[in-house]
Amino acid sequence: MNRKNISLVFKKEIQGAIRDRRTLISMIVVPLIFYPLLFLGIGYFSVIGQRNSENIPSLISITGAENSPELIEILKKDKNITIIHSENNLDDKLVADNIQLTIDIPEQIEIERDYRENNKIIPLSLNMHYDSTAQNSLVAKKRVSLLIDAFRRKIIEERLNKIGLNSDFLEPFREQWLDIAPEEKKIGFMLGSILPYLVIILIFVGAMHTAVDITAGEKERGTLATLLVSQLSRLEIVSGKYFSVMVISAISMLLGMVGLSIAFLVPAYLLGEVSIINVHFSFTLFLLFLLILAPLVGFASAILILIGIFARNSREASSYTTPIYMVAIFLGMISLSQGIELAQPLFFIPILNNSFVFKELLMGTIDWNHITATLISNIGIALLALFGTVKLFNRESVIFRS
Amino acid sequence: MIKVHHLKKEFFDKKGGKIEAVNDINFHCLKSQIFGLLGPNGAGKTTTLRILATMMKPTAGEALVNGYQVVKEAHKVRQSIGFLSGETGLYDRFTPRETILFFGRINGLSEKLISTRMSDIFKILDMESFKDVRVDKLSTGMKQKLSIARAIIHNPPILILDEPTAGLDVITARVVVNYIKEFRNQGKCIIFSTHQMAEAEKLCDEIAIIHKGKILSSGTLAELQAKFQEQDLEEIFFKLVKVKAEGEV
Numbered sequence: 312m313n314r315k316n317i318s319l320v321f322k323k324e325i326q327g328a329i330r331d332r333r334t335l336i337s338m339i340v341v342p343l344i345f346y347p348l349l350f351l352g353i354g355y356f357s358v359i360g361q362r363n364s365e366n367i368p369s370l371i372s373i374t375g376a377e378n379s380p381e382l383i384e385i386l387k388k389d390k391n392i393t394i395i396h397s398e399n400n401l402d403d404k405l406v407a408d409n410i411q412l413t414i415d416i417p418e419q420i421e422i423e424r425d426y427r428e429n430n431k432i433i434p435l436s437l438n439m440h441y442d443s444t445a446q447n448s449l450v451a452k453k454r455v456s457l458l459i460d461a462f463r464r465k466i467i468e469e470r471l472n473k474i475g476l477n478s479d480f481l482e483p484f485r486e487q488w489l490d491i492a493p494e495e496k497k498i499g500f501m502l503g504s505i506l507p508y509l510v511i512i513l514i515f516v517g518a519m520h521t522a523v524d525i526t527a528g529e530k531e532r533g534t535l536a537t538l539l540v541s542q543l544s545r546l547e548i549v550s551g552k553y554f555s556v557m558v559i560s561a562i563s564m565l566l567g568m569v570g571l572s573i574a575f576l577v578p579a580y581l582l583g584e585v586s587i588i589n590v591h592f593s594f595t596l597f598l599l600f601l602l603i604l605a606p607l608v609g610f611a612s613a614i615l616i617l618i619g620i621f622a623r624n625s626r627e628a629s630s631y632t633t634p635i636y637m638v639a640i641f642l643g644m645i646s647l648s649q650g651i652e653l654a655q656p657l658f659f660i661p662i663l664n665n666s667f668v669f670k671e672l673l674m675g676t677i678d679w680n681h682i683t684a685t686l687i688s689n690i691g692i693a694l695l696a697l698f699g700t701v702k703l704f705n706r707e708s709v710i711f712r713s
Numbered sequence: 714m715i716k717v718h719h720l721k722k723e724f725f726d727k728k729g730g731k732i733e734a735v736n737d738i739n740f741h742c743l744k745s746q747i748f749g750l751l752g753p754n755g756a757g758k759t760t761t762l763r764i765l766a767t768m769m770k771p772t773a774g775e776a777l778v779n780g781y782q783v784v785k786e787a788h789k790v791r792q793s794i795g796f797l798s799g800e801t802g803l804y805d806r807f808t809p810r811e812t813i814l815f816f817g818r819i820n821g822l823s824e825k826l827i828s829t830r831m832s833d834i835f836k837i838l839d840m841e842s843f844k845d846v847r848v849d850k851l852s853t854g855m856k857q858k859l860s861i862a863r864a865i866i867h868n869p870p871i872l873i874l875d876e877p878t879a880g881l882d883v884i885t886a887r888v889v890v891n892y893i894k895e896f897r898n899q900g901k902c903i904i905f906s907t908h909q910m911a912e913a914e915k916l917c918d919e920i921a922i923i924h925k926g927k928i929l930s931s932g933t934l935a936e937l938q939a940k941f942q943e944q945d946l947e948e949i950f951f952k953l954v955k956v957k958a959e960g961e962v
Contacts, residue, residue, distance in 0.1 A: 319818050326806075327804060330806040533802040536796070540767065540768060540794065541816065541819045542792065542819055543819050707768075707770070711763070711769070
């Protein structure tokens with residue numbers, strides 16, 4: 312095996328790839344522009360939507376308003392609440408009359424307001440109907456429940472006063488919660504919830520087009536035959552192609568990490584949730600990311616090259632890569648779930664292990680057992696796939712399949 | 714320069730079982746000679762040429778190219794051959810200059826030699842005007858010229874041409890045919906496959922009629938005409954195929 316020959320194939324593939332608009336789109340545009348825009352857009356519109364709905368007054372239909380004038384007064388004081396009196400509240404009103412919430416105030420609501428000793432208190436139900444699928448209805452529910460809670464506290468305080476007690480009687484202690492997580496860990500937790508999944512997708516998306524184009528595509532265009540009759544050995548051809556796919560995939564991943572970090576940190580900083588000044592990743596952490604992700608890039612490239620060589624043409628290769636992509640998405644998605652802890656043997660499952668170790672690293676945990684298992688499994692499978700690719704490349708029935 | 718002795722190639726198909734693509738063929742091709750493999754699609758021409766170009770291994774028999782065995786000395790065989798097929802086999806996103814540089818390099822030529830050879834070839838094939846234009850912008854004729862340039866950049870003594878005029882218009886096909894003649898005059902040994910009788914008649918010094926993996930007859934055009942009492946190569950071909958079919962019945 313001659314390194315110069317591998318380098319010739321590698322340079323040829325890279326040169327071809329950077330002149331291919333589709334590769335540039337999947338390698339640069341998607342990770343660096345499309346992903347940040349997508350997430351910034353989603354974030355922007357959800358914030359705007361939430362703010363808009365919070366600014367819209369809530370229209371509330373009330374029956375039995377005469378049963379609790381005080382409650383009505385409390386509700387009326389809120390500028391964002393508009394009350395309509397009704398004979399009977401039907402759920403249809405929520406839809407038909409653009410009403411966000413209905414309240415039925417029972418007749419006896421204030422009967423038991425004045426507490427008397429030995430009096431038996433039966434709490435009454437205040438029935439409220441809302442639509443959990445409508446944002447405006449949820450906002451109305453939030454507004455009304457705050458006001459009703461204040462009303463309830465007021466009644467309790469009055470009752471306690473009657474028997475010579477105050478509200479401290481019901482509060483033996485006050486809760487004090489202190490978040491000890493440092494800013495970096497908070498950011499790591501935020502990024503770790505979705506970044507590993509997206510990075511895994513980027514690795515596959517970045518590698519997919521080039522891998523298919525330089526294997527099945529070359530078969531289809533008849534250019535592979537010209538390499539086979541040259542001085543290059545088949546191992547040199549496979550190696551050159553493999554390294555080029557790895558580089559394209561790695562660039563896609565790195566640009567994706569930059570793009571996604573921008574997409575997550577900028578809105579978080581603007582909303583004041585994290586201090587961007589506190590964001591610093593150590594060089595060691597950066598090296599650990601590379602250590603974890605490089606074998607995954609190698610693994611993805613080897614699998615995709617293997618499929619590309621096996622397929623008759625680009626279309627067939629694309630069909631074969633789709634299930635691989637789906638499996639990658641599925642394994643990556645497991646990391647999105649909060650509270651799932653992987654047992655040590657499960658760290659030998661590729662992709663899954665990467666996403667969990669990546670998540671751990673983002674949160675500042677360095678578990679060498681997990682890292683080692685991840686490295687062994689990814690490198691091992693990548694080598695097996697490469698071995699399989701070279702074997703396939705030597706099979707006439709595969710190379711000349713049409 | 715090329716010697717083929719009892720060459721056999723079998724494929725195994727899940728549905729069709731054993732397929733004898735090349736069945737015990739023998740021929741030889743000398744320096745300054747164009748040897749034509751003439752036969753219909755599926756006759757075994759491409760398989761034979763792929764074996765000679767070391768892309769495939771024979772099931773049995775032997776093939777020597779420039780004195781080297783195609784299986785055991787594949788690397789040396791590849792140094793001796795230039796391969797060209799109807800599929801131009803070019804990289805769309807490269808220019809002719811980049812294509813030739815790449816193929817010169819992977820064939821082990823020095824940068825200086827590539828530069829000299831490229832300059833000569835571009836002049837001979839009249840490619841100067843489009844040497845820096847991307848391949849996907851070139852006409853079919855230009856592409857075929859580039860394919861020829863790619864096949865001869867390392868100045869191989871033997872050219873293996875698999876239906877090099879297939880799919881080309883008459884003018885481009887004529888250009889390719891003229892270059893093939895020119896290469897013969899330069900002393901190269903050329904093995905050439907075609908299913909076009911007229912092309913074989915015009916170009917080949919020796920013709921082998923191949924059908925269903927077997928060479929039915931071979932010789933110069935004059936020898937074949939005398940043997941079958943026919944002037945037209947097409948008639949000779951049909952006579953041979955008919956005789957074979959009757960024999961099989």
